[in-house]
Amino acid sequence: MKKQYSRIEHIKEFELAPEWALFSQETVAAIRDCSLATLERERWIGIGIPFVKMGRLVRYKKEDVLIWIGKHKSRQSTSDGSVIS
Template sequence: MKIKLDQMTQKDKDDRLQRFLSASEQQLFPQEDIAIYLTCSTHTLQRLRCTGGGIPYSKIGRSVVYKKSDVLKYQQNQTIMNTAQLAS
């Protein structure tokens, strides 16, 4: 059964974050775990899937999963080195 972010305890979130951090780069994770890692909402991830430019994902049945290596690569590509980069 899938648990929504707002229904998780802080311990649940911490456990999921630790599991993500210690996993291999090929491991797949549900959008809730990725939202915890990126400190965003699942709605933000859904919006990025619809509009493009987000993290590559796979659908398994109705479930959306992300590969850890894709999440890390996306995060690295979002890194801003200075405010001049924001204008481009």
């Protein structure tokens, strides 16, 4: 049986890993604080973080996750600017 990690454990794993590391969608969802369904929908639509498909497995490169997060500016208000996908 697969061990269930907490969100904090996923985040720690991500932070300690090298730039070239690959991560499951569970870890990326923890980093983004979103659901697995959100990541799946974004892959289906063709937006969101670039991913690597290895057979049936979906993996995300740490470098790509950090670049994607970097493209999203901090905001002061919900009415402050447009949304980047």
